[in-house]
Amino acid sequence: MLLIRAIVRPEKKDEVLAELSSAGFNAATMVDVVGRGKQKGIRIGGMVYDEIPKTLILMVIPDDAKETVITMILSIAKTGTGGTFGDGKIFVSPVDEVYTISKGTAGL
Amino acid sequence: MKEIMAVVRMKKTGATKKALVAAGVAGFTAVKVMGRGNLVTDPKAIEACKEKLLSMGMDEFSESWDTEKMVTSFLDGSRFFPRRLFTILVHDDDVPRVIEAIVTANKTEYGIGDGTIFVLPVSDAVRVRTGEAGEAAIW
Structure with a gap:
């Protein structure tokens, strides 16, 4: 199983989550975060804004669903035709074990 | 070294903390998140x-x-509903014990929406105070 951490624009989160849900990936956790990227934030006039609000979406998915989920997030979270700075990132990490508390057993 | 991520009900935060102390794990990080499970x-x-x-x-x-x-x-x-995300760093041998503690503390009679536990591998950890790394940095 894989943990997908996707950092997306807050205005795109509803669209991303709705699309993932209709594709059968309903379970998700989201956190409001602030961060900056390679561009060192945004400079407007003399002011540098390096705590830009984003939404972090956490999802644990089976190994074979990786491609589907990632292409889906990439296509929806992109803004403009070729993408824009600040559209976000996706990190994928391995998950050893998953337990569902209400069932008390291992598995998603 | 493993990282245990547990998404639990807001109401069960206190019970989870108590269960973790009883299981011998004192350190954790908790974040307020929004979550939903399988349909x-x-x-x-x-x-x-x-x-x-x-x-x-x-x-x-x-x-x-x-x-x-x-x-x-x-x-x-x-x-989406408000949930509490616990992040706990533990030694490999302690994983089953901690999971058992979290499951017993969080189980309700509803049968749905009690949360999920994820176990992730961690490559390294460093204690800021002493600079010691690896297993010694956990507790």
């Missing part, structure tokens, strides 16, 4: 709760289909 495919599982909520929600001002739609979306897992 409920079996309508029988939410029937009792749905009836209870519908009897509370109906009044002369609201449409019945509207109320029912809202109540169903509350119960079938399509809405």
Whole structure:
């Protein structure tokens, strides 16, 4: 199983989550975060804004669903035709074990 | 070295903390998050709760289909609800013990929405105070 951490624009989160849900990936956790990227934030006039609000979406998915989920997030979270700075990132990490508390057993 | 991520009900934060101390794990990080789980495919599982909520929600001002739609979306897992995300760093041998403690503390009679536990591998950890790394940095 894989943990997908996707950092997306807050205005795109509803669209991303709705699309993932209709594709059968309903379970998700989201956190409001602030961060900056390679561009060192945004400079407007003399002011540098390096705590830009984003939404972090956490999802644990089976190994074979990786491609589907990632292409889906990439296509929806992109803004403009070729993408824009600040559209976000996706990190994928391995998950050893998953337990569902209400069932008390291992598995998603 | 493993990282245990547990998404639990807000109401169960205190119980989880107590269970962790009882299991011998004192350190953790907790974040307020929004979460939802798998969609409920079996309508029988939410029937009792749905009836209870519908009897509370109906009044002369609201449409019945509207109320029912809202109540169903509350119960079938399509809405996000506030949850608490615990992040605990443990030694490999302690993983089953900690999971057991979290599961017993968080189980409810509802059978749905009690949360999930993920176990992730961690490559390294460093204690800022002393600079020691690896297993020694956990506790």
